[in-house]
Amino acid sequence: MNAAQMVTALKEKFGDAVLSTVEFRGEHTLNVNMASAKAILKYCRDEMNFDYLVDISSLDHMGQEPRFEMVYEIYGYGHLQHLRVKAVIPDGEDAPTVSDIWPTANWHEREVWDMMGIKFSGHPDLRRILMWEGYPYFPLRKDFPLAGKPSEMPDVAFTGTAPLADGPFVTSPGTGDTVTREPRAKRFE
Amino acid sequence: MVAPAESLAAYDSKIEGNIVFTKLDSAINWMRKNSLWPMPMGLACCAIEMMASACSRYDLSRFGMEVMRFSPRQADVMIVAGTVTYKMALAVKRIWDQMPEPKWCIAMGACASSGGMYRSYAVLQGIDNLIPVDIYISGCPPRPEALLEGLMRLQRKIEGESSFTEQKQELVNELS
Numbered sequence: 001m002n003a004a005q006m007v008t009a010l011k012e013k014f015g016d017a018v019l020s021t022v023e024f025r026g027e028h029t030l031n032v033n034m035a036s037a038k039a040i041l042k043y044c045r046d047e048m049n050f051d052y053l054v055d056i057s058s059l060d061h062m063g064q065e066p067r068f069e070m071v072y073e074i075y076g077y078g079h080l081q082h083l084r085v086k087a088v089i090p091d092g093e094d095a096p097t098v099s100d101i102w103p104t105a106n107w108h109e110r111e112v113w114d115m116m117g118i119k120f121s122g123h124p125d126l127r128r129i130l131m132w133e134g135y136p137y138f139p140l141r142k143d144f145p146l147a148g149k150p151s152e153m154p155d156v157a158f159t160g161t162a163p164l165a166d167g168p169f170v171t172s173p174g175t176g177d178t179v180t181r182e183p184r185a186k187r188f189e
Numbered sequence: 190m191v192a193p194a195e196s197l198a199a200y201d202s203k204i205e206g207n208i209v210f211t212k213l214d215s216a217i218n219w220m221r222k223n224s225l226w227p228m229p230m231g232l233a234c235c236a237i238e239m240m241a242s243a244c245s246r247y248d249l250s251r252f253g254m255e256v257m258r259f260s261p262r263q264a265d266v267m268i269v270a271g272t273v274t275y276k277m278a279l280a281v282k283r284i285w286d287q288m289p290e291p292k293w294c295i296a297m298g299a300c301a302s303s304g305g306m307y308r309s310y311a312v313l314q315g316i317d318n319l320i321p322v323d324i325y326i327s328g329c330p331p332r333p334e335a336l337l338e339g340l341m342r343l344q345r346k347i348e349g350e351s352s353f354t355e356q357k358q359e360l361v362n363e364l365s
Contacts, residue, residue: 131311132276139310148310159275160318162308 003028003081006048014040029084034070037087038096041072045101050074050083053102056109058116062142066090068118072098094121115140132157217352221265221291222344223253228264228288230281233271235298235330242333254340261287266343267320268336272300273313285320291356293347295339296322299329 001009007028011018017036022029032040044050054073061067072085089095097120099105109120110129117138120126127133134153137144147161174181211219227249229239242249249255258264261284273281285294296316299305302325304314316322323346326339350356 130276137310144310146310147308155279157275157279159310160314162304162310162312162314164308 001048001079001081003083006081006083009048010040010043013043027082027084029086031086031088034087034089034093034095037070037072037085038098038101041074041085041098042101044074044083044085048076049078050076050081052077053098053104053108054082056098056105056112058112058118060116060140060142061088068116070095070112070118089118094119096121097123099123114138117141135159214352215348218347218350221352221356222347224256224265225252225254225293225340225343226256226258226263226265227254228261228267228284229257229259230267230269230284231271232269232273232277232281233298233300233330235270235301238330238333239268239270239297239336242336247333247337249337249340252337252340252344261285262289264288265291266293266295266340268295268297269301269316269322270297270330272305272307273316274311275313276311278313278316278319281316282319290359291352293323293343294320295324295326295336295343297326297336297339298331299327302327305329 003026004023007021007023007030010030011021014032014036017033017040019031019033021031030040052075054075055071056073057071059069059071061069066088067090069086069088073082074085075082087095095118097105097109099109099120100122106123106125107129109123110125110127112118113120113123113126114128114130115138128135131139132153134156136151137149139148145161147164148159150158150160152158229236231239241247243255243257254266261267265288267285267288269281285292294316296302300307300312301316302322304312306329308314313319324339324343326335328335331339347356354361
């Protein structure tokens with residue numbers, strides 16, 4: 001069974017829980033309901049032999065509702081097929097942990113919590129993984145400035161802001177393409 | 190028979206060995222600068238170049254600096270090689286505080302000197318925000334030749350310093 005057939009089978013099995021499917025250059029994506037995401041992922045592991053969780057990531061669609069989106073990349077070493085499962089989640093709501101399905105999800109979910117501030121219900125050890133306990137922000141959220149924010153935890157760590165003026169990493173917001181939005185593309189008189 | 194010229198001098202080098210007249214500062218600095226023991230604070234890719242400098246092709250030991258000490262208590266010069274994240278910053282400071290005087294610091298590469306390309310929430314914008322830096326080495330990462338040049342400049346800097354008031358500042362502050 002290839003990935004396209006698996007997508008069809010999942011749609012038949014879970015019906016309305018699969019909201020839509022996307023196929024782009026041979027990659028298959030399922031947009032699913034957050035409420036049934038865990039059941040679908042468990043079915044993928046148990047019945048469809050997706051034994052490898054490649055990655056968990058998250059997106060911040062600031063200004064849209066629901067704000068966040070979870071992305072699960074799964075793969076099977078038996079059939080060598082790759083599948084992507086996405087589910088949107090509103091701000092402040094917990095996502096179900098999948099660390100009981102794939103143990104490797106433990107650290108991936110800690111990273112999502114650390115960087116994006118999405119909590120996972122049922123996670124055995126939800127601590128920050130990159131920043132220190134007590135750091136007050138979630139740095140990969142869209143409303144967190146690229147330069148950072150000052151913070152201070154005596155005897156543990158501190159942060160400051162980085163100078164960004166005219167650096168190559170600042171892009172101005174807007175609808176233009178990157179050539180017009182990035183300052184290094186500007187012509188200096 | 191005419192006596193040889195040296196026997197007329199007050200000092201006979203054949204009997205008493207060689208003597209060099211110098212200042213105490215110069216003598217102490219000469220000893221210090223020729224046996225710098227580095228503390229390799231390797232935090233990123235600069236550390237790879239630092240290791241290359243210590244290996245046979247570039248050979249730091251030509252300058253008396255090959256004794257890399259992983260204990261700060263035995264080191265003279267801390268080479269901060271790489272990106273100093275905020276999470277690591279206080280650890281670097283703590284290791285620096287454990288080094289006995291006289292001690293020097295080299296900021297190797299763009300990241301240690303200024304944060305480099307990491308203008309971000311996670312990276313300290315130059316180790317000189319926390320500890321005094323003697324030599325900055327440019328490059329991303331600097332080649333081993335640049336590190337050697339930096340260390341030789343540090344040697345020249347040590348030559349010109351006062352061996353007590355400048356190199357033992359913490360002790361001087363304690364006494365005063």
